[in-house]
Amino acid sequence: METPLVLGFVTTPLFGNSRSYVDxxxxxxxNQAIREFAREIDANYITIEAIIGGGEFGDVCRGRLKxxxxxxxxxxxxxxxxxxxxxxxxxxxxxxxxxxxGQFDHPNVIYLQGVVTRSNPVMIITEYMxxxxxxxxxxxxxxxxxxxxxxxxxxxxxxGMSYLSDMNYVHRDLAARNVLxxxxxxxxxxxxxxxxxxENASDAYTTRGGKIPVRWTAPxxxxxxxxxxxxxxxxxxxVLWEVMxxxxxxxxxxxxxxxxxxxxxxxxxxAPMDCPEALYQLMLDCWQKQRTHRPTFSSIVSTLDNLARQxxxxxxxxxxxxxxxxHILEGQRGHNIFISTDLWLENIKMSxxxxxxxxxxxxxxxxxxxxxxxxxxxxxxxxVGHQKKILHQARQxxxxx
Numbered sequence: 001m002e003t004p005l006v007l008g009f010v011t012t013p014l015f016g017n018s019r020s021y022v023d024x025x026x027x028x029x030x031n032q033a034i035r036e037f038a039r040e041i042d043a044n045y046i047t048i049e050a051i052i053g054g055g056e057f058g059d060v061c062r063g064r065l066k067x068x069x070x071x072x073x074x075x076x077x078x079x080x081x082x083x084x085x086x087x088x089x090x091x092x093x094x095x096x097x098x099x100x101x102g103q104f105d106h107p108n109v110i111y112l113q114g115v116v117t118r119s120n121p122v123m124i125i126t127e128y129m130x131x132x133x134x135x136x137x138x139x140x141x142x143x144x145x146x147x148x149x150x151x152x153x154x155x156x157x158x159x160g161m162s163y164l165s166d167m168n169y170v171h172r173d174l175a176a177r178n179v180l181x182x183x184x185x186x187x188x189x190x191x192x193x194x195x196x197x198x199e200n201a202s203d204a205y206t207t208r209g210g211k212i213p214v215r216w217t218a219p220x221x222x223x224x225x226x227x228x229x230x231x232x233x234x235x236x237x238x239v240l241w242e243v244m245x246x247x248x249x250x251x252x253x254x255x256x257x258x259x260x261x262x263x264x265x266x267x268x269x270x271a272p273m274d275c276p277e278a279l280y281q282l283m284l285d286c287w288q289k290q291r292t293h294r295p296t297f298s299s300i301v302s303t304l305d306n307l308a309r310q311x312x313x314x315x316x317x318x319x320x321x322x323x324x325x326x327h328i329l330e331g332q333r334g335h336n337i338f339i340s341t342d343l344w345l346e347n348i349k350m351s352x353x354x355x356x357x358x359x360x361x362x363x364x365x366x367x368x369x370x371x372x373x374x375x376x377x378x379x380x381x382x383x384v385g386h387q388k389k390i391l392h393q394a395r396q397x398x399x400x401x
Contacts, residue, residue, distance in 0.1 A: 021169040024099035030092040031117075037102035038095070039114035041065070041125055046116065048079055052132075057094045058083040058121065062128060065113060076128035077113055081121040091122060098124045100192040104167070108160030110180060110190040129180035129188065134239075137181050138247035143384030147276060147314050149185065150243055155304040156187040157239060162297035164189065165229040172227050174235035175216045176242040214259055215250040220291060222260060230291035236300065237286025238269070244279060245272035246385045252349060273389050276314040278307055338365035338397055348393045353381055369397045 024033035045066040053060040058081040064074040082094045101112040101124075116123040131137045134153070157179055164171060171178075171189065178191035212222055218234035220226040238250050250269060251259045268287050271280040282303055288294045295303070307313055338344050341363055345351045356379045362368055371394050376387045 019103075019167070021100075021103055021164075021167045024096050030096065030099075033099040034095045034115065034117065036099075038098040038112060039102070040118065041114035041116055041123075043116045043119045043123070046077075046079065046123070046125065047074075048081075052078075055080060057081075057086065057090060065125060076130075078126045078128045080124040080126075082123070084121060086122075094122065095124070097192050100169075101126070104164070104169075106160055106163040107186070108156045108188050109163060110188045126190075127182075127188075129190075130183040131181035131185070133177050134179040134181050134187060135176035135242060135247045138176065138243065142246040142386060143388065148308060148311060151279075151304055151308050151314075153181070153185060153187045154240055154243055155301060155308070157189065158236065158297050158300040158304060160187075160189040161229075161232060161236060162301055165232065165297050170227050170229060171232050171235070172221075173213055173216070174232050174239060175213060176239050176247060179239065214256045218291065219260075219263055219289065226291075228291065229297065230294050233286050233294045233297065233300070234291075236297070237283045240279065240283050240286065241269050241272060244275045248272070248349075271317075273385070273392055274317050276307075277316040278313050338368075341368065344368070344393075344397075348389065350386065350390055350393075353379075353386075353390070356380055365397045368394050370394075 022033075022037075024030060024037070027033040046063055047065075048061045048063040050062050051059050052062050061079040061081065063077055063079045065077045066072075066074045080094075082091060086094070095115060095117065098112055098115045101110065105111070110129070111127040113125040113127065115125065161171070161174065171192070173191065174189070178189070179187050180190045181187055214222060216235045216238045218226075218231035221231040221234075241250060242248065251262075254262070266289075268284060271277075271283075282295075282300065285293075285295050286300075341357050342351070342354050344365075345354055345357065357368075360375075360379050362371075371391060373387050373391065376382075376390060381387060381390065
């Protein structure tokens with residue numbers, strides 16, 4: 001029998017990088033895949049400190065893991081636990097993620113420390129990512145980063161995906177919610193469970209093959225379940241859009257059917273506010289209808305490296321707001337016509353500030369068109385990204401008064 005917790009388990013990969021990904025579902029006995037790809041850790045070396053979230057199978061916790069050889073030192077870890085009383089199938093599904101993760105060793109892919117399978121609760125132990133999921137992190141820090149910092153995050157995601165692609169692994173659910181961020185702002189690909197629960201049920205589109213996160217999924221994957229590295233590149237384009245818009249929801253409150261029909265007709269998401277032209281062009285390249293026309297992840301890494309080395313290329317921005325005519329469906333035209341303050345704020349997805357505008361007695365288009373950043377700050381609207389968005393749309397009002 002294999003002995004738990006081998007010496008040096010924290011940093012030593014199980015095998016070299018020349019090996020291709022092996023699907024754990026090809027094993028007749030799923031436990032064999034777990035034994036082959038994940039290290040068993042003695043539960044006595046783990047201390048759970050706090051519950052930080054919930055998953056499909058149980059709690060997600062922060063904790064400490066004692067490390068060899070003397071087990072005096074310990075490190076922060078994230079711990080996923082399996083609900084007590086789960087079925088054997090649930091146990092295997094839960095541990096499948098560890099069987100997948102244990103095959104990877106890359107600075108931009110979440111690192112598996114090991115599993116606890118010989119005592120209850122069953123656990124998956126990974127490195128701890130202090131800043132949590134990328135989408136939430138961006139929303140909390142709206143407008144706070146320089147473009148080069150955002151490019152560094154995007155470069156990390158592309159590098160991790162290039163590594164996975166080289167190993168012939170297709171993620172199928174690349175999205176900002178499935179990327180984690182550590183204290184150094186390094187982004188790492190996470191969430192490798194094939195039976196993942198899609199957080200927002202309205203994001204799921206059910207087909208005979210299962211649920212698909214429509215807003216992030218390539219057209220050929222939705223229509224024919226054709227998942228490849230090229231469909232992951234499409235998803236990366238949406239992640240790029242999420243990052244540059246500081247965690248805005250792709251396609252806003254559109255229905256899944258509207259998203260599918262619009263993309264089929266050639267619609268693509270507009271450039272986020274203040275997005276450099278070169279980055280928006282990269283998004284459009286990722287969203288080429290023909291998957292063979294999309295860039296590879298390795299070429300995306302090169303593109304981002306070149307942009308980081310030539311920051312002057314980032315000075316040209318695509319000044320197309322969300323209501324730019326070239327990106328708007330027929331039903332959306334007239335998006336910026338002013339009827340009332342409440343309706344205008346709703347149209348620009350800023351209705352959360354309706355009360356702020358009421359209290360400031362801003363009731364006409366002319367008043368709104370003269371707003372400044374200082375006015376917004378005085379009103380209590382302090383997020384830089386939201387200020388920019390409101391002011392940009394207010395300037396558009398000025399042209400139609």
